[in-house]
Amino acid sequence: MTALDPDARSSALKDLPGWKYDLAYDALFRELTFSNFDAAFAFMTRVALTASRLDHHPEWSNVYNRVTIRLRTHDCHGISARDLELAAEINTILAASAPTQS
Amino acid sequence: MTALDPDARSSALKDLPGWKYDLAYDALFRELTFSNFDAAFAFMTRVALTASRLDHHPEWSNVYNRVTIRLRTHDCHGISARDLELAAEINTILAASAPTQS
Amino acid sequence: MTALDPDARSSALKDLPGWKYDLAYDALFRELTFSNFDAAFAFMTRVALTASRLDHHPEWSNVYNRVTIRLRTHDCHGISARDLELAAEINTILAASAPTQS
Amino acid sequence: MTALDPDARSSALKDLPGWKYDLAYDALFRELTFSNFDAAFAFMTRVALTASRLDHHPEWSNVYNRVTIRLRTHDCHGISARDLELAAEINTILAASAPTQS
Numbered sequence: 001m002t003a004l005d006p007d008a009r010s011s012a013l014k015d016l017p018g019w020k021y022d023l024a025y026d027a028l029f030r031e032l033t034f035s036n037f038d039a040a041f042a043f044m045t046r047v048a049l050t051a052s053r054l055d056h057h058p059e060w061s062n063v064y065n066r067v068t069i070r071l072r073t074h075d076c077h078g079i080s081a082r083d084l085e086l087a088a089e090i091n092t093i094l095a096a097s098a099p100t101q102s
Numbered sequence: 103m104t105a106l107d108p109d110a111r112s113s114a115l116k117d118l119p120g121w122k123y124d125l126a127y128d129a130l131f132r133e134l135t136f137s138n139f140d141a142a143f144a145f146m147t148r149v150a151l152t153a154s155r156l157d158h159h160p161e162w163s164n165v166y167n168r169v170t171i172r173l174r175t176h177d178c179h180g181i182s183a184r185d186l187e188l189a190a191e192i193n194t195i196l197a198a199s200a201p202t203q204s
Numbered sequence: 205m206t207a208l209d210p211d212a213r214s215s216a217l218k219d220l221p222g223w224k225y226d227l228a229y230d231a232l233f234r235e236l237t238f239s240n241f242d243a244a245f246a247f248m249t250r251v252a253l254t255a256s257r258l259d260h261h262p263e264w265s266n267v268y269n270r271v272t273i274r275l276r277t278h279d280c281h282g283i284s285a286r287d288l289e290l291a292a293e294i295n296t297i298l299a300a301s302a303p304t305q306s
Numbered sequence: 307m308t309a310l311d312p313d314a315r316s317s318a319l320k321d322l323p324g325w326k327y328d329l330a331y332d333a334l335f336r337e338l339t340f341s342n343f344d345a346a347f348a349f350m351t352r353v354a355l356t357a358s359r360l361d362h363h364p365e366w367s368n369v370y371n372r373v374t375i376r377l378r379t380h381d382c383h384g385i386s387a388r389d390l391e392l393a394a395e396i397n398t399i400l401a402a403s404a405p406t407q408s
Contacts, residue, residue, distance in 0.1 A: 037354075037357065037358070038358065041148075041351075041354045045249065046143075049139075049144070052343070053257055057370050058368075059368075059369045061366065062367075064363050139256070143249075143252045147245075150241075150245045151354060151358040152358070154241070154356070154359045155358045157359070159241050160266075161265070162265065162266055163264065163265035164265075165263045245351065245355060246348045247348070249347065250347075250348035253344040253347060297344075300341065300345065
């Protein structure tokens, strides 16, 4: 794992709507607001399942209906391809339509 | 808690789209299919949080992307107002729109 | 993936305390009782995270503080090495000591 | 809801081992380390179920196997009886013995 250089990072962020570069943490950053705590925590559970599958985990905090996520890769002291992958998966979760109901 | 009589039950089911009466279990019944396991389990987490708040819990099973829910009230050996409340909450969860994203 | 033959299955079950062979489902089977719903669902969440990592999922049901788990592999119509792996991981979760607290 | 005065807060903290007063946030504070991410998130799920039942939610963050919790009551701009209750419940969760297995 190597850290992305600033150009690669800027380029990658164009494909990750909602994510920003957090200079202080040298991390990808996204903040989300849900309708209530339950919705926020159900989202976190889904992200946790994805993180477990990718073996790459977010740094995140939750206050009631808000979730703040930072993604960086400890091993390379910066943002790696694994962070981009997790950020893209989180966007897919957020874009997911309602479940098929029967 | 008292069990609903058949007329009250039929009437209540009209306001609970997706739910049926399961005669064998004397329970409210709903089956759901999600896009994958993660989506199914995130939904279950949200229902679990609701159940915890209501102090009334489902009888449910999960196989990959499918979740089967039965609601009945042990104390009254039948379907009670608490089952109707939990069923309505589950429908609200399923109808919930995507999170507000910022 | 191939299904274990009866001898391999019997041999494997000796290393999986708590698990039995469920003939009707041709599955590994374990039933657990927790102190309450919350403890049962927190356990399920931990198993869900493991299942996500292994990309192999249980067939399970929950009624209040009880969790019933069946493991079989759809692709080979029987019990495979992946079921043994998930069963062993579940036993590790159950044996886990209390968290390190600071 | 009223905020505890400093004497009541100090007295209450004596019954809440592991918790400290966080002056900067005017909050109860506890930091926990688990064996891995899965254990940390399963714990968070159990706390979330408790929070849902109490209708009182933590301010918390998670980085891999670490969970940091702050408890304060927005409505009274300080620490209230509800924070003490949630802190005590979290301690009970942490002290819980292994599940009854059968």
